Amino acid sequence: MDLQAVVDDIVRDLQPRLGEGKVADYIPELARVDPKQFGLAITTVDGTTYTAGDADTSFSIQSISKVFMLTLALGKAGESVWKRVGREPSGSSFNSIVQLEHEHGIPRNPFINAGAIVITDMVLAGHKPREAIGEFLRFMRFIADDDSVTIDEKVARSEQETGFRNFALANFMRGFGNLQHPVEHTLGVYFHQCALAMSCVQLSHAGLYLANRGTNPLTGFSVVSPKRARRINALMLTCGHYDGSGDFAYHVGLPGKSGVGGGILAIAPGKASIAVWSPGLNKVGNSALGSVALEMLATRTGWSVFGT
Ligand code: DON
Numbered sequence: 001m002d003l004q005a006v007v008d009d010i011v012r013d014l015q016p017r018l019g020e021g022k023v024a025d026y027i028p029e030l031a032r033v034d035p036k037q038f039g040l041a042i043t044t045v046d047g048t049t050y051t052a053g054d055a056d057t058s059f060s061i062q063s064i065s066k067v068f069m070l071t072l073a074l075g076k077a078g079e080s081v082w083k084r085v086g087r088e089p090s091g092s093s094f095n096s097i098v099q100l101e102h103e104h105g106i107p108r109n110p111f112i113n114a115g116a117i118v119i120t121d122m123v124l125a126g127h128k129p130r131e132a133i134g135e136f137l138r139f140m141r142f143i144a145d146d147d148s149v150t151i152d153e154k155v156a157r158s159e160q161e162t163g164f165r166n167f168a169l170a171n172f173m174r175g176f177g178n179l180q181h182p183v184e185h186t187l188g189v190y191f192h193q194c195a196l197a198m199s200c201v202q203l204s205h206a207g208l209y210l211a212n213r214g215t216n217p218l219t220g221f222s223v224v225s226p227k228r229a230r231r232i233n234a235l236m237l238t239c240g241h242y243d244g245s246g247d248f249a250y251h252v253g254l255p256g257k258s259g260v261g262g263g264i265l266a267i268a269p270g271k272a273s274i275a276v277w278s279p280g281l282n283k284v285g286n287s288a289l290g291s292v293a294l295e296m297l298a299t300r301t302g303w304s305v306f307g308t
Helices: 005-015 062-083 100-103 115-123 129-144 153-162 162-173 184-194 198-206 226-239 242-251 288-301
Strands: 037-043 049-053 197-198 256-258 263-268 272-277
Touching: 005 049, 005 129, 005 162, 005 288, 037 198, 037 288, 049 198, 049 263, 062 115, 062 129, 062 184, 062 226, 062 256, 062 263, 115 129, 115 162, 115 184, 129 153, 129 184, 129 197, 129 198, 153 184, 184 197, 184 288, 197 198, 198 263, 198 272, 226 242, 242 256, 263 288, 272 288
Parallel strands: none
Antiparallel strands: 037 049, 037 272, 256 263, 263 272
């Protein structure tokens, strides 16, 4: 299969649709991004990267960071993570509070905002917020094999100033005893992890351990066990696109995680790590053209985990 031709064709086919969707505007700094950008990068498990469009332009990874924080939390707390957060799809929007009261402050899964905030609280244990942010940044540079990855402080500040719903979720969970640090500390780390800026190329490298049984083929370093990589992929498939997860599985059929910056990381287990970025979002807050591009890719490569 000529993967370079596949990515080139997708970018060419989507050219007339650039700008579709609505850029996230509840974080003012994200509202300033040019919606006509589009990037795609595939890195296969043999370490080859195929790119097209704006694949080297940095964007705010936002909720895609939740996959990597979950990886850190599992490394730190192991299976006890699941005492404080569930593993079921929520069927609700990413920032919903509705299930939290019924379920006693235990979020449905680690990818909705409430769940991700609890996961960040776990990684924060034993650290000052600045240290936890540093640990996350070091981890991202390690798995991307790239020391140029940075946090966009302007985006972090912008969200800090307008993250009213996240403050509500965090305070609510603290009321239930499911947050162990001051809300400002946990959210300070959470806003910084979401503000990580990466390109599609860097993100496709960072996701490789999930495609390659837990080991990054670029460095040869083991990040997680094969079993843990498989389980993180399962959570991405069932919960990675919030109330759009079923639709994403139906159309794309790959474990994936979206972010309101317009990025999506998708994993073809045993084959490749794929990053796509287009800032315009669909109604459930996932990249509109990014989802279309991944459907094209899954169809043209036959990589859906559900068969060709
Ligand atoms: O907490 C928030 O609202 C953002 N920092 C992240 C949300 C997000 O990316 C949802 N994904 N589609």
